[in-house]
Amino acid sequence: MSFQRVLVIGYVWPEPTSSAAGGHMMQLLQCFTTQGWHVTFASPARVGEHKADLAALGIAERAIELNDDSFDRFVAELQPDMVLFDRFMMEEQFGWRVEQHCPQAVRVLETCDLQSLRDARQGLLKQRLHASDDENDFSALFAEAPDTLYAHMSDADITQREVAAIFRCDLSLMISPFETQLLTERFGVPASLLHDCPLMVEPPATAALTFEQRAHFVCIGNFRHAPNWDAVLWLKQQVWPRIRKQLPRAQLHVHGAYTPPKATALHNPAQGFLVKGWAVDALQVVGQARVALAPLRFGAGIKGKLLDAMLCGTPSVTTPTGAEGMRTGERWPGRIGHSADELAQAAVELYENADQWQAAHEQCHEHLGAQYATEPHAQALILRLQQLSQSLAQHRRANFTGSMLRHHLHKSTKYFSQWIQSKNQSV
Template sequence: MHKQLLIIGHTYPEPSTTAAGSRMMQLIDLFTAQGCMISFASTAGISERSEDLATANISTHAISLNDASLNVLLKEVVPDIVLFDRFVTEEQFGWRVTEVCPNAVQILDTEDLHFLRKAREEAFKKGIAVTEAILFTDTAKREIASILRCDMSLIISEIELELLTHTFKVPSGLLFYLPLLVAAEISEDKIHALATFRNRQHFVALGNLKHAPNVASVQLLKQHIWPKLRHNLPQAELHIYGAYAPKQIQEMHSPKDGFLIMGWAPKISEVLENAKVQLAPLPFGAGLKGKLIDAMRYGLPTITTPIGAEGMFKDENAPGFIANTWEAFIEESIRLYTNEPIWATAQDRGFNILKNRFQRSFFEVSFQKEIRHLLNTIHQHRRKHFIGQILQHQSMQATKYLSKWIEAKNSKDR
């Protein structure tokens, strides 16, 4: 399938710092395997940690908000497929794609459901159980409208798929379940080469520290969890890794308390192969947690919350423990850290979860088939899901005309 794919990225992918970056590179690999020629455009700048897309023969293009630069690029590339990275990107640029390339298949990669994460964050801040979060928000209206406008939306979690289809009645024909993936089954040789329980030490916590759930996790560790863990395990340390730590997190660094803010880890594999237990006390969030996938790959058991485990595993097969209270979190952390048989069972469960749920081979063929089907039947598909065409209508496109007004004003001011 020699087709042109244009990805409009919220940012340039940083797989070494974020799960979202790893997710984008997985999508690029899937489309490359289909023979797509790929272009990548973004309003963001390229950072020192951005993936070098040129090495994968991907051309990169700078575009601007409220500007015709994307129109020019669309006419140059003439994409068969346009992939939007998160719904805000579709809001900003989807109408331009529809105007210039009306026959291009439009795909939204949700990453996670932003409205779900935001609603849970609001509930957490107000001291309300996240299960009682109010989901019917303006952000939900915007994100679901974006999903309805697109020909396909990639959903990373089965929980989110069920929420969209059952609670919000989004047609299942617009959604495709595509979780975080592992490229191949972990071999027995690699498992045996990993450090054993007795050769590992210390706790670890991971996550990009621009991401609100990760910041909240570190705060909980510092204030509520680590003091009690350290009291029971005085020789243990907690090493916190993550890029872009704000000042409030950096100031938590305390070697005398064994609470160490380590910053960005260029080779996260070395961290995960040598740590004994991962702590992931996520109080809110959505989607799948890349830190848990990574930990399982390197045989590292995890203590997490129901939010952390959501869409990945349940109590009976958790690669560690799922704790519903902070007291249970602390108790299970001590048990996992000190009990070798329990630790070994948790490690095995992690390998089994990756083997049975997240293998790339489980999804690649069906994804390719669905893309080909959309390319061949796009007009029939859009007639079947006519609500998306209604939302593309000019009376619904306030974003479009606001953008055109700003573009005209900017042009006049130059």
């Protein structure tokens, strides 16, 4: 079977210049359109200020409503061969409607990252901060084993919702090998329901700037993303003062989409801490910096800011959480630290030592070609989808847990959604 019509239901409209999630969605859309498939992107979200021009790529756009049977008429008329849900919330909201009107459509979940893992780590960080006034060393937090993570995740509502959506779909796209392993080994998700699909990029056409041509540090990330805001706060309060003590003339340029007043309030030229807001061209900004800083104390998935650093040949300093899904093994293109002291010292050494910087710079390009090249990952994804469509009945028969969850949860979701619709219409 060859897909002719593909429907993507987005949690938000894609903004590739604002987040890694938006970039990954655009990469998936590119994979589909390259095959000649007719793609429709639908979303109940408001249009953001940095939304991609999908129409220019030949992708149809459709605004849809939550808890409204207008979607039923839309999807019944479209009759897609495949539906991709952007994050589990969209599968919860629209999955039963898709199954009711397009039962033979392949249902795919774009996880982006495991939000339940990110939430669990945020909770662990809050516990750690509540239990200790030490905001320097977080070695114990970064060393949490999968069994410990599972213990914190398993009872949470968001985990049960997210894992249930993974079981209900025919295939879920995973960007982090660690998360795939966590799902299969701790949550019992069959490997047949998961597909490894990281960010897919091509190296820049222009040569990267040299050590001598670069200056200052950079930190970049969407401020609406909680791990990014926490990282900026830790930078401001703990990491950056340690760097400035050794490099009193250095500057840190902080960029991010949707910069809130609480972030701009951190701007302090006297301290070299410059909050510059959204970067029109993230690669240009990161490519001019000598070192990228990403002191993430919690999070999940692949970090787009660290992949951008690799694309620019910019060595980066991050934590084990930041490096976790990045597929580099022990050869990190920069340094990894467990404390504010370690991060600051690593940043200073990379900034001042041309030999260390050059070695990390070269590793950036090695990892790009080996782990993130577009063509092999795009081909593998298309092949997996085509194979799935050819054996869909058998695939679903083997996934009894998914069938059972669809039977029960979709009915409850269906009736709750219909109740909301009826309530809205009576007002």
